[in-house]
Amino acid sequence: MKVLVITYYWPPAGGSGVQRWLKFVKYFRDFGIEPIVYTVENPNYPILDESLESEIPKGIEILRQPIWEPNNLLSFLGKKKNESAGFLNPNPTFFGKILQYIRANYFIPDARKFWIVPSVKFLKRYLSENKIDAIITTGPPHSMHLIGLKLKQQLGIKWMADFRDPWTEIDYFHQLPLSKKAIKKHHYLEQEVLKNADKVLVVGNTMYESYANFSNNVVTVTNGFDGEITTTETELDSKFTITHIGLMNADRNPKMLWDVLADICIENEEFVKDFKLKLIGKVDESVLRAISEKNLKNNIQLISYVSHKEVVNYQKKSQVLLLIVNNVPSAKGIITGKIFEYLMAKRPILAIAPKNGDLAEILKNTNAGIVVDFNEKNELKRAILDLYSKYKLKDLVVESNNIEQFHRKELTKKVSELLNEMIE
Missing domain, CATH: 3.40.50.2000 (Glycogen Phosphorylase B;)
Known part of the structure; x- marks a missing residue:
């Protein structure tokens, strides 16, 4: 099976946004899946961690296309142009408030919206020339899901939409100065993704309960850890x-x-x-x-x-x-x-x-x-x-259990089973 993973965050990006699909891609081959990754050529990542590049499986195909990001307009968040969208400034300047309003109401669903049309054009051509069994989009940024939505509508290809965070229920959504029209558009686009995707992955049960109102194909696959669980004695901090x-x-x-x-x-x-x-x-x-x-x-x-x-x-x-x-x-x-x-x-x-x-x-x-x-x-x-x-008393220990279920390889097995089910 071949799957195309559409993601904005990819090494050398650091931070939490890159981890989930880097790890799934890392283990896909163990379950008979060959991943192809589509990502940005000139990203503006808030954090870099070049060490993560060593975890990309050797020989996988990575497609890259340039993106235009209106970073100079994103200063409404009171942030440097390479900071994450969630890092809000609670006290923007008057000019910052104007930019905040523009960003909130005209860049829907997010500032990566300008990548949607060129990506759909590029990927339609790629998919016509290469046999791909399914596409996967992961957001935020939720513009990735709109790429998947358009490919689904135009080509009928099987599509899995993965929500690492919720869309309209994300923690800072209520802080944005959204007009009623903008709020309505966000909800409409979110529901279009949920209704059209063949599988919807979410990371927790609260998201599952919310999204299950719009789709019968929602499945919870949590995030996880990659590596060995600590079993040997580690020298703890003296403090x-x-x-x-x-x-x-x-x-x-x-x-x-x-x-x-x-x-x-x-x-x-x-x-x-x-x-x-x-x-x-x-x-x-x-x-x-x-x-x-x-x-x-x-x-x-x-x-x-x-x-x-x-x-x-x-x-x-x-x-x-x-x-x-x-x-x-x-x-x-x-x-x-x-x-x-x-x-x-x-x-x-x-x-x-x-x-x-x-x-x-x-x-x-x-x-x-x-x-x-x-x-x-x-x-x-x-x-x-x-x-x-x-x-x-030198007795600060934890007797935790049932942890293995959260290993990235075990979670990849679950995603692989869902992909097989979706394609069959």
């Missing part, structure tokens, strides 16, 4: 380290956590000496200010973006791994991709997230950590003190 890996933007600013940590530091001099918070990845200025206001600056270690291999080492050595879900209307359905690599590290996980959400369900089923809801300050304090007490 009581709590490590957060990934983006910490204004929406993901756990003020309750800073309050709790400040209270414990005031009450416990020994904790002050032992405690270290490691923030690995991009941290918004508002988060840094909130930390500074609580006099926690001396207990913070900021580490900019590092390679995936280095991230794995940080995870294995940390005493506790921290997960933060954005406190937004769609919080219940957010499953940050880091949870699966945290599972692989076999270290205790402390999550601030809805207790009735998808992430909490994963932690419960794997016995891998603790979930504290957004307003449970006293419970968060008890959880941290309990973890600290176990650290002092």
Whole structure:
């Protein structure tokens, strides 16, 4: 079987957006599938990680076409032109507000919309000259799905649409200054993709419940980890380290956590000496200010973006791994991709997230950590003190289980079975 994977994010892109389909492509051949990748020739990636290029299977065909991106108009987000769309500036300038309105209402579904028409033209020609059994689109950016929609409508080819994040229920959608007409168009396009795709993949049960209203072909295939689960003794950090890996933007600013940590530091001099918070990845200025206001600056270690291999080492050595879900209307359905690599590290996980959400369900089923809801300050304090007490006794361990189901190879097997089912 030959499948064409249409993706914006591909090595040397770094970050979470590239991981899912890089790993599926990596293992497809083990299940009798030959992948061909279609991606951009001149991308504008927010993060680069050239080490990921070594994971691309040798000899696979990669098609590239140029893209025009209106980056100078994207400054409405208060970001440099190569930052991700989710990194919103809550206080844009007057000019920034104008650009924000233009971007929100005229670049639908996203700023990669100008790649749709030339991609459809190029791929129609390619598909007429090469035998391909199915196409796969992955978003965001959701312009990739509109390429798939047009190819489906014009050629009738089998099509799998993969949603790494929801479309109209993504965490920052409600912050955009969308007109009623623009909102209606987003919903219409989203539903057209759902109704026309032969298979729709989603990463969590909340997304499944939402999308199942529009399609009978929705299947949950979570994200996962790639590599060996830690089984041997690892030399842990000597300090009581709590490590957060990934983006910490204004929406993901756990003020309750800073309050709790400040209270414990005031009450416990020994904790002050032992405690270290490691923030690995991009941290918004508002988060840094909130930390500074609580006099926690001396207990913070900021580490900019590092390679995936280095991230794995940080995870294995940390005493506790921290997960933060954005406190937004769609919080219940957010499953940050880091949870699966945290599972692989076999270290205790402390999550601030809805207790009735998808992430909490994963932690419960794997016995891998603790979930504290957004307003449970006293419970968060008890959880941290309990973890600290176990650290002092050199007994901070986790007895997690059922983790193997989230290995990327096992997940690729599931996707391969769905592709076979779809084509047959």
